[in-house]
Amino acid sequence: MTIVVAYKWATNPQDAQVGADGTVDLSRAKPAISEYDPIAIETGRRLADATGAELVGLSVGGPDVASSMARKASLSRGLDRLVLVSDPALTGARAATTGAVLADQVRAIEGADLVLTGDGSVDEGAHLVPAVLAGRLGWPVLAEVTAVERTGDGRLRVTRSVGAGTEALEIDGPAVLSIAADAVVPRVPGMKDILGAGKKPVEEVAGTLLVDVAEPQVVARERPALAERKGRLIVGTDPAAAAAELVAALRADGVL
Numbered sequence: 001m002t003i004v005v006a007y008k009w010a011t012n013p014q015d016a017q018v019g020a021d022g023t024v025d026l027s028r029a030k031p032a033i034s035e036y037d038p039i040a041i042e043t044g045r046r047l048a049d050a051t052g053a054e055l056v057g058l059s060v061g062g063p064d065v066a067s068s069m070a071r072k073a074s075l076s077r078g079l080d081r082l083v084l085v086s087d088p089a090l091t092g093a094r095a096a097t098t099g100a101v102l103a104d105q106v107r108a109i110e111g112a113d114l115v116l117t118g119d120g121s122v123d124e125g126a127h128l129v130p131a132v133l134a135g136r137l138g139w140p141v142l143a144e145v146t147a148v149e150r151t152g153d154g155r156l157r158v159t160r161s162v163g164a165g166t167e168a169l170e171i172d173g174p175a176v177l178s179i180a181a182d183a184v185v186p187r188v189p190g191m192k193d194i195l196g197a198g199k200k201p202v203e204e205v206a207g208t209l210l211v212d213v214a215e216p217q218v219v220a221r222e223r224p225a226l227a228e229r230k231g232r233l234i235v236g237t238d239p240a241a242a243a244a245e246l247v248a249a250l251r252a253d254g255v256l
Helices: 037-051 068-075 095-108 129-137 191-197 239-252
Strands: 002-007 009-011 031-033 054-061 081-086 112-117 141-150 156-162 165-171 175-179 202-205
Touching: 002 037, 009 068, 031 068, 037 054, 037 112, 037 141, 037 175, 054 068, 054 095, 068 081, 068 191, 081 095, 095 112, 095 129, 112 129, 129 141, 129 175, 141 165, 156 175
Parallel strands: 002 054, 002 112, 054 081, 081 202, 112 175, 141 175
Antiparallel strands: 009 031, 141 156, 156 165
């Protein structure tokens, strides 16, 4: 059994500077592993330790995805080895392209029968890559997964959030699982982990698996219109009457 964790090396929009004209400057934003992906890595590490599986990190992107900093940052979190698809043409790749390239590479990883992803990427947040990846592979996909364990008969028992409750499923065969943001608390790499990361194997694939897919194109951007405030004030000495008036006003405006 080989568990693959697909992760993203990305800049955090929280570090961006927004100009008066609405332009976004990311030049000072530092790249890092997308903030939800360490949760998927930790989930994979625990499952790999329990089953004796190999845990392979897989990432797609521009040349920076294969930088020394990016390699150590990911390997120090518990991955056994890395497979990196690094190509200038993949700089800023969106969900359709990323999912397609990931799927091609998952097929090339011997024994890969389970792919874990984070809940979403910190930069784009489209939540589409797991579905695109699974569709390309022809595998089922489950989202909001909070726990994964191997059963005695070799199946996977998957627990996922559904509305206000949880759902438990047993699956037999390969699958793509999107791990919920609160599934586990990821480990914080120590100095020993960081030093050991430099000794782990890394396979870099450059441009051989690029695919031609249709991506949506942004044709225009505009700021949202500011709604005019009504400035209505509800006053009164009777709290119940004031609350009833507030509810009536909200219903009249279609809020409730």
